[in-house]
Amino acid sequence: MIQKINSLEEYQAAYQKSVAQPEAFWADQAESFTWRKKWDNVLEWNFREPSIKWFQGGKLNITENCLDRHLNERGDETALIWEANDPEEHFRKFTYRELYTKVCQFANVLKNNGAKKGDRICIYMPMVPELAIAVLACARIGAIHSVVFGGFSAQSIADRIQDAQCSMVITSDGGYRGTKEIQLKSVIDDALVQCPSVKRVIVLTRSRTPVSMIKGRDVWWEDEIKKVETLGMTECAAEEMDAEDMLFILYTSGSTGKPKGVVHTCGGYMVYSAYTFQNVFQYNPGEVHFCTADIGWITGHSYIVYGPLLSGATSLMFEGIPTWPDAGRFWDIVDKYKVNILYTAPTAIRSLMSFGLDPLKGKELSSLTKLGSVGEPINEEAWHWYDEHIGKKQCPITDTWWQTETGGIMIAPIAGITPTKPGYATLPLPGIQPILVDENGKEVQGNGVSGNLCIKFPWPGMLRTTYGDHERCRLNYFSTYENLYFTGDGCLRDEDGxxxxxxxxxxxxxxSGHRIGTAEVENAINMYSDVIESAVVGYPHAVKGQGIYAFVICTPHLNDEELTRKDILMTVSRIIGPIAKPDKIQFVSGLPKTRSGKIMRRILRKIAEGDVSNLGDTSTLLDPQVVEEIKSGALLSVKEA
Structure with a gap:
């Protein structure tokens, strides 16, 4: 098995070994998996190109490690629990054996519909068990899954399908989130107008909403399953993959308009997601792990699907939202399934805090042993509320820092073992070598310092490239500072390290824990017919952590500001999805620009934050007067959009 850390001394020893002998350290972890052929070489790397290869020459299939290898010992134990959006709807549970059969059946469906090793398959589904089954079925046949969050617009999906040249889409007629019914198939239909590469669409029945089914392209999931059942196709041999073959693409926002497809590979991602799951959450056999994320994000990939199943764990997935039918829904689920580990986002915690303690009344939370936080740093107030009212001061909180690009948790307390500190991700996990640098890339040494967070040595779960554009990967992550992976985050290292x-x-x-590029939002706003130019910045938001504040220049004949505001929000929803809608829109006559035409977002950020007393020198701007106008407009209080 993976080496589990059981004490602070063991953490320190594991960390020392991982830095002194990284190849030996990770080879030891990799030994605990089923390999068709063992690797020839543990690691070959440089951060210049960049080129990172882990476990070269190793042959495996990740689903044999998620499913097949558990069948003898824990085939009848629960692998997956699903809680529906509607609490009145019956839950579903799958043992490892049942999940294995479902994945094999759907893998055969994919093959019957022309999918093969190396094909890219777009998955756009609600949070139902079939989403996890589809992900694993793709991996079983060696197809590369690209899961797109169910809240994205047709244009966003089209961009992702075109970028990866997907040949197939797996979707659903619709889905539920709280009181909303989401029309997933009709969004896919709109997207596919621009996507000639897609030859087949497999549609799951979920909401029974009427949909159009195009002859020769669209087929029903249930009909396809019946075909393989009739033929008795309950087995599907797993495709042999190289450790460095692509496992999945996951699109993430960058600082330029176009989302980038982060690529993760089979071997390294497998080792890293399982190692971090078992150690950070101190997972013990039989515990129920409830990660509240969506599988459309990396958290769902690593800590609902792959990490738990690789570890033989019981993973709980939930279709709905924490505040419906009331703000006690999470606590009902914890009580109902005797959840041991709860892994959620600061946004969710802050939202639930606002309802007070009434929703907790009568909810039995004593099964909880460990709490986790993900998506953004958790503020101290939320940390203490989580600790006191959910963990009853008995559950360690692991505040995890990581990214889509890192594949798994990087800096976090190991639950119950490394001391925690509210608001701090604390210490790096074994194998992770963080470094702080100043603007010039010079290392900032010692404690009680801050700088830009970089990583100086590779880890198995890290991204290998951005799909179809390796140069973008190099520019984004490896070109800012020589021989370092740049996270894009600022960081403080306190007196305790x-x-x-x-x-x-x-x-x-x-x-709300989701990365959104300002350029992407600006591009969408600028698509609206009456907009001349816009600039978008973040500002502190009580629930979301960061809100989106848009400064917008419109054509002079603007008559109805309120209607224009709504139209802009609709435009952004159409182009990116509701997730990217600005919280505040301020109409302005100009933007603060340097003489070379660069927008001074630093000034706009301060105005959005309400810190107008210290804007620095504005005399060098092209039109300093515009700053006064924006300031007074902001002080007149811009309505929440």
């Missing part, structure tokens, strides 16, 4: 993430240092916002 503990790390605290202070936020993005590039033009990327962290809204």
């Amino acid at each position: 503990y790390y605290r993430i202070t936020g993005r240092v590039d033009d990327v916002l962290n809204v």
Whole structure:
């Protein structure tokens, strides 16, 4: 098995070994998996190109490690629990054996519909068990899954399908989130107008909403399953993959308009997601792990699907939202399934705090042993509320820092073992070598310092490239500072050597734990017919952590500001999705620009934050007067959009 850390001394010893002998350290972890052929070489790397290869020559299939190898010992134990959006709807549970059969069946469906090793398959589904089954079925046949969050617009999906040249889409007629019914198939239909590469669409029945089914392209999931059942196709041999073959693409926002497809590979991602799951959460056999994320994000990939199943764990997935039918829904689920580990986002915690303690009344939370936080740094007030009212001061909180690009948790307390500190991600996990640098790339040494967070040595779960554009990967992550992976985050290292993430240092916002590029939002706003130019910045938001504040220049004949505001929001929803809608829109006649035409977002950020007393020298701007106008407009209080 993976080497589990059981004490602070063991953490320190593991960390020392991982830095002194990284190849030996990771080879030891990799030994605990099923390999068709063992690797020839543990690691070959440089951060210049960049080129990172782990476990070269190793042959495996990740689903044999998620499913097949558990069948003898824990085939009848629960692998997956699903809780529906509607509490009245019956839950579903799958043992490892049942999940294995479902994955094999759907893998055969994919093959019957022309999918093969190396094909890219887009998955756009609600949070139902079939989403996890589809992900694993792709991996079983060696197809590369690209899961797109169910809240994205048709245009966003089309961009992702075109970039990866997907040949197939797996979707659903619709889905539920709280009181909303989401029309997933009709969004896919709109997207596919621009996507000639897609030859087949497999549609799951979920909401029974009427949909159009195009002859020769669209087929029903249930009909396809019946075909393989009739033929008795309950087995599907797993495709042999190289450790460095692509496992999945996951699109993430960057500081330029176009989302980038982060590529993760089979071997390294497998080892890293399982190692971090078992150690950070101190997972013990039989515990129920409830990660509240969506599988459309990296958290769902690593800590609902792969990490738990690789570890033989019981993973709980939930279709709905924490506040429906009331703000006690999470606590009902914890009580109902005797959840041991709860892994959620600061946004969710802050939202639930606002309802007070009534929703907790009568909810039995004593099964909880460990709590986790993900998506953004958790503020102290939320940390203490979580600790006191959910963990009853009995559950260690692991505040995890990591990214889509890192594949798994990087800096975090190991639950119950390394001491915690509210607001701090604390210490790096074994194998992770963080470094703080100043603007010039010079290392900032010692404690009680801050700088830009970089990593100086590779780890198995890290991204290998951005799909179809390796140069973009190099420019984004490896070109800012020589021989370092640049995270894009600012960071403080305190007197104890503990790390605290202070936020993005590039033009990327962290809204409710989701990364959204300012350029992407500006592009969408600028598509609206009456908009001449816009600038988007983040500002502190009580629930989301960061809100989106848009400064917008419109054509002079603007008559109805309120209607225009709504139209802009609709435009952004159409182009990116509701997740990227600005919280505040301020109409302005100009933007603060340097003489070379660069927008001074630093000034706009301060205005958005309400800190107008210290804007620095504005005399060098092209039109300093515009700053006064924007300031007074902001002080007149811009309505929440």
